[in-house]
Amino acid sequence: MSNFQWIWQYVKTNRNKLWVAVIFFLISTALILINPYVMGQIVDQVIDGHQDNLLIPLLLLMIGVTVVRTITRYIYQLIFEQTGQNALFDLREDMYRKLQELDFDFFNHTRVGDIMTRMTGDTDAIRHFISWVSYQVLECVFYFVVSIIVMMTISWQLTLALVAVTPLIFILTRLMAKAQHPVFFQIRQSFSRLNSMVEENISGNRVVKAFVREDFEIKKFNEHNEDYKQRNMDAANVSKTYLPWQDGTANSLSVIALIFGGYLVIKGQMTLGDLVVFNGYLWMLNQPMRMSGWLINDVERFSASCVKIRQMLAAKPSIEVQLGQKPLRVQGKIVFDHVSFNFSDDPEHPVLSDVSFAAQAGQTVGIIGETGSGKTTLVNLIGRFYDPTSGTVMIDDKNAREYPIRQLRDNIAMVMQDVFLFSNTISDNISFGRPDLDSEYVESVARVADADNFIMKMPNGYDTIVGERGVGLSGGQKQRISLARALAKDPSILILDDTTSAVDMETETKIQHELDGLTTKRTTFIIANRISSVRDADLILLLEKGHVVESGTHEELMAKQGKYYEVFQKQLGLEKGEQVGTTE
Numbered sequence: 001m002s003n004f005q006w007i008w009q010y011v012k013t014n015r016n017k018l019w020v021a022v023i024f025f026l027i028s029t030a031l032i033l034i035n036p037y038v039m040g041q042i043v044d045q046v047i048d049g050h051q052d053n054l055l056i057p058l059l060l061l062m063i064g065v066t067v068v069r070t071i072t073r074y075i076y077q078l079i080f081e082q083t084g085q086n087a088l089f090d091l092r093e094d095m096y097r098k099l100q101e102l103d104f105d106f107f108n109h110t111r112v113g114d115i116m117t118r119m120t121g122d123t124d125a126i127r128h129f130i131s132w133v134s135y136q137v138l139e140c141v142f143y144f145v146v147s148i149i150v151m152m153t154i155s156w157q158l159t160l161a162l163v164a165v166t167p168l169i170f171i172l173t174r175l176m177a178k179a180q181h182p183v184f185f186q187i188r189q190s191f192s193r194l195n196s197m198v199e200e201n202i203s204g205n206r207v208v209k210a211f212v213r214e215d216f217e218i219k220k221f222n223e224h225n226e227d228y229k230q231r232n233m234d235a236a237n238v239s240k241t242y243l244p245w246q247d248g249t250a251n252s253l254s255v256i257a258l259i260f261g262g263y264l265v266i267k268g269q270m271t272l273g274d275l276v277v278f279n280g281y282l283w284m285l286n287q288p289m290r291m292s293g294w295l296i297n298d299v300e301r302f303s304a305s306c307v308k309i310r311q312m313l314a315a316k317p318s319i320e321v322q323l324g325q326k327p328l329r330v331q332g333k334i335v336f337d338h339v340s341f342n343f344s345d346d347p348e349h350p351v352l353s354d355v356s357f358a359a360q361a362g363q364t365v366g367i368i369g370e371t372g373s374g375k376t377t378l379v380n381l382i383g384r385f386y387d388p389t390s391g392t393v394m395i396d397d398k399n400a401r402e403y404p405i406r407q408l409r410d411n412i413a414m415v416m417q418d419v420f421l422f423s424n425t426i427s428d429n430i431s432f433g434r435p436d437l438d439s440e441y442v443e444s445v446a447r448v449a450d451a452d453n454f455i456m457k458m459p460n461g462y463d464t465i466v467g468e469r470g471v472g473l474s475g476g477q478k479q480r481i482s483l484a485r486a487l488a489k490d491p492s493i494l495i496l497d498d499t500t501s502a503v504d505m506e507t508e509t510k511i512q513h514e515l516d517g518l519t520t521k522r523t524t525f526i527i528a529n530r531i532s533s534v535r536d537a538d539l540i541l542l543l544e545k546g547h548v549v550e551s552g553t554h555e556e557l558m559a560k561q562g563k564y565y566e567v568f569q570k571q572l573g574l575e576k577g578e579q580v581g582t583t584e
């Protein structure tokens, strides 16, 4: 499907309006033909024929035509603008829906700046095409065809002399389009890189300042900025090569009309009035020739943007998302049966290898292991953020792959390692998964997460607005709000990924105590570095490079005196050391 056919899908819902626009367009364009003719009449009848009484009516006619034409033109321009905005509204909605549908895999490989460029600059290039370029093209084609027909009726010799020049314009336009095509793609890519750079700089502004890397960032930005400028200069250079020729050729029409037309008048093959009428129509032939170069630029910009947006809309999540499924409550029995996994972009390195374990509904599973050992990846398989490369994840004795994703995820709440809070009130953040919750419930889960105390001390309590990414809160406070948000969902499966890493031991113990009162109803996965966080779990998995090297309860693992025992001894030593350090 060509880009034009594709965009028509969004435009066609406005086709009735477009018909109205076309009618006004035809009226407006037909009116253009009148004034040059009236001018000819003034020359022939009033000036040459001395019929002075005709002057005022003819002038009034010209004014009337100009007013009606201005109004009709305004109306169809407005309709085109509305059509562009409506089409853009639907397109943006489709793109946003697609973003919600796409999975971790897509976001792992796509820069935020690139997505933002598609959502803003690219969509605007498309709006510009629908709202402006489309009727400009229509006008140009119409002017060109109509002017030739009308001119032919006045003087076919002079018309042919002018038309002889037009192939040159088409050749120049074609050459320019060919040269501009890759340049506009490069501009588009460069703009996307620039956007990504700015987005990263803003998100990471604290890191930049902490490491005093402002100068480096400015230098990096300038490189991207320079590249963007250069690409635009490349486009300008292409235009510079062709546009003067196009302009010159268009201008030559007036010279030909004057010289050859004058000759025809002298020879008596044309009246002076006819030459005036002819000149009046000349701009209609001239205009498309002058505009073609600029319109080509806009069409190329439109094409480059269409390609990027269509790529995004065509992207498929690796795991299919079915919409409109009825809610389903799972019990939370989880079995991993010889599960292995690798990321699609790194098939050589398995992140999980032959992982097997079983957790009954309501049990707590602790996962510990070195950084990068695969802990987060393992829990991500439960919510089907990825599917195993081999083996099976069973949930309530059914293959997780058989659950529609959204139905399954409705049962799962995750407290992720990298806490993200929305720039909204604390209360809205906590009830994000269940917007219907009343404030009492929100406060009760905040108490379990030991967040109530500090929230109440904030200027507006639960109505305090927190910044994007929870700016204005400490790491531990963000973790506790995020834990309250997960608990508020009342999930069958609760996943806590390093949830208490930023809180002190005392708070952690308090939270665990509160959680113990709740975990009876839900299967809980606790990923932690501190053994103290998982020692009460029904099952503890020790991961090493994607393998479960030891599993069992704390007591069983201690009795084994294996790796878990070693880690425990190390941590115990550290804690003792810390305590000595603090008492000293």
Ligand SMILES: Nc1ncnc2c1ncn2[C@@H]1O[C@H](COP(=O)(O)OP(=O)(O)OP(=O)(O)O)[C@@H](O)[C@H]1O
Residues within 6 Å of the ligand: 108, 343, 345, 346, 351, 369, 370, 371, 372, 373, 374, 375, 376, 377, 378, 417
């Ligand atoms: N999107 C990805 N693409 C490719 N490899 C990845 C991706 N995400 C993680 N990995 C790799 O998978 C391995 C396991 O990562 P994972 O985040 O599961 O570890 P982890 O045990 O949770 O680590 P940590 O304790 O630091 O959070 C790491 O080696 C990591 O480099």
